[in-house]
Amino acid sequence: METVVFLISAAVILSGALGVIFSKNPVHSALFMVQTLFGVAVLFVLLEATFLAAIQVIVYAGAIVILFVFVITLLGVDRAEDLKVEPISGQRPLAVVLGASIFGIILTVLIVAVGGPTGEQVANTPIGDATDNTKILGEALFSTHVFSVELTALLLTVAVVGAVVLSTRPTKPLISTLDKQQNDNLEDELEEKGEE
Amino acid sequence: MLDLVWLIPAFPLVGFLTLICLGKSVREPIAGWLATTAMAGSFLSVLLVFIGMLLEKNENRQSVFTLFDWIPVGDFKVDIGFLADPLSITMCLFITGVGTLIHLYSIGYMHGDSDFNRFFTYLNLFAFSMLILVLGDNLLLTFLGWEGVGACSYLLISFWFRDPANATAGKKAFITNRVGDWGFMVAMFLIFFNFGSLQYLEIFEILESNQIAKTTTTFIVLMLFVGAMGKSAQFPLYLWLPDAMAGPTPVSALIHAATMVTSGVYLLIRVNPIMAEASTWSTGLIAWIGVGTALFAASIAVAQTDIKKVLAYSTVSQLGYMVLAVGCGAYTAAIFHMITHAFFKALLFLGAGSVIHGMGGEQDLRRYGGLRSLMPITAGTFIIGWLAIAGVPPFSGFWSKDEILAFAWDKSPLLWFVGIVTALLTAFYMTRQVILTFFGEPRYLADADADADADADAVGDIKPHESPWTMTFPLVALAVLSVVGGLIQLPFSSSTKRLEHWLEPSTFHNETHLHLSGSTLWVLALLALVTVVLGVGIGLSTYLKEKIDRQIFEKPILSNAWNFDSAVSKFMGGPGSKVFTAVAKFDKEVIDGAVDGTGQIVKKTASILRRSQNGLVRTYALGVGIGAVGLLIWFLTRATL
């Protein structure tokens, strides 16, 4: 039973990933990404990390991908980029080689390693069964790792503030007139290039 | 009082700095008196140190005073220090003494010159450099002074630089000196390489304890002699001295008679322990070059018409005698002759300057005549100088020259013979000069009548007059010294040989011992006397009594200095300049090319490497990925799984 579930979710994940990288339309890529994320969530359930599966769906698929779609529509980059041309020479072959070699390295490690993955226990907490997962996770987070949790809270606050600052349009010019002129010239150049 | 030695160069240095700061803001005689006072102060300090040294015992007379560390670089350590020993103090005595007199003289001589202050600035700088040269306790400090006097010589020779001929003379002096300096530098490198130190006392110690190869010491001595040849105007590097007469007469007196030109001889005497270790053929070579130069220059002086040029060639000739003495190992005799020569040559130059001043700038001997009644003091002192240089006893020149000739006979009778012929010529040309200047008919008046139409110079308006006291006082002082100067080293017995005993701490018993019997010495002295009388007699009969035709002696080849100078100029201008151009081209293309080429290579490599910075995020991401994969592979190959 588990095998089947695993194989199906693996197929879902991988096809979604391939769809992400091969789609011409960015919106399609976003939707394929949702597919991948759902597959990963199923995999988490299979591994008895139920809380994480829930979080994965809510945060990743629910928030982050929505964010992506918003930006796509905001920027109007829904027009396709030309996938046939590769301006940087040698990029594509090297990229494929790189990806293959990463996979190859991990494969080698997995095959050659004796005794499987080893390591020290970090949390000193055995994983309970599926129903207790949230409770145990919560206890561990807020007792041993409370400092890290507070830091992540700080991180999120900073991220929000940063996002607001980055996306406001400046009311007065941030750059001097000379730089602005250069900047404007550059923009005109880019626009010309864009229209070619 | 020996520790006052640092005052000796300090006075002229302060004088120089003050005069440089004052510039043209002080009016005429103040700068001159300032400079003279500085020199007098220096002379007083020397006297104090001298007295202090006299009070010490013979063995304690050599002391080193280090002011501060100058160059401490690894094994190479050079201090600013002064070596106060009999040799250096003797040199300082006559440098500062004669120097003070010449400074005083210059106040009168340079009166009315628009560059009065500049002259004294240079003179004080010169004095400072010369004192550093003599007092330095290591070769590098001596070299510093050496270069300093060379530079001052250039500045002073081309003092009236607005006339391009003077500037050229200055340049010639500097460049010829430079050739000698090369020899000095090579010697310094060798000494440091072999001895590990440049300090004189350390070198002498090492020389005593270790065995240094004879070829090394010979080569060092020869290189130092090349340096001495440049400074002391030996053949073939004498060319600059006659041209240096373009400078003002006090300069000729101070630099080119009494002090700077003796620095080459001083250097050789200072390193006499190294000379003692060198092979005998090298010292023989030095002696022969010395005596050859003496004869060569004396022959040229016979036919010169400029009063200063006669004295210039005479200086070269007398320096040849000093070098001969050094070559024979007679260091005391060389110093003795140096001292007496300083007295009488400075006297002669200053006297010539007085004559020139009185004659309104005229320097040609053929336009003088009968001046002794119009310039009595100048004439009297000049005659004393003449007698001294000719070698008439009991004047000082006789004793010093005789001593050198005795040592020359001991080394080789042929050397003595050449020396005696030179003495004959010396007596002859000096007599010629004195008679043409001070005796006979006043030719300047006769010329005035003849050339009144052709030459609108002030020749007809010459009113020869005696010079002011600032000029005549030094003449008298030097005349007195020329008379009594011989007393310091009379050869009669060991007790009268005061100079030899005094210099013993510096000569380290390297002095050649004279193996001549008393009777031989008497015969030699007598022969010298006969030669002098002969020379003076021939001179008198040619120029005063006009019994012998002077054209026998005044041959054009002699007045053109055996055409050596023009030959050198032709060579340097012709094939020489081709070599120089080739060397310059080599320097520009190969050496500069190598240096620039390195820069070019860096530039080209950078421009190739620059292509990796194309600003594209994806390229950088690719780079990161390749690096990560590389690291992973490397760690995996090392890890044990």
Added chain:
Amino acid sequence: MSITTTWYLLLAAILFSIGTTGLLVRRNPLIMFMCIELMLNAVNITFVSIGSHLNDLGGQLAVFFVLVVAAAEVVIGLALVVAIMRRRSRTNADDLKILGG
């Protein structure tokens, strides 16, 4: 056959390499971002599967933090993309080469 941890790890490896290749090949900045998310997910799978293998909660804790940081990163990253790409249309990552030498 039973599913061992190795299978999970292999799946994560494939997902990771797909993400890498996509990052290097695509020019659209948003799709490049999504490829980064793919890589992060691969890492998440690895963490959880090894945590499960070792019976250790640490894997899941790590994923928790990775998730938070990934969220923050996406927020900032997209804000940057918006700020840069706002005024230009039809631009992609290759046009931002002002810093080239």
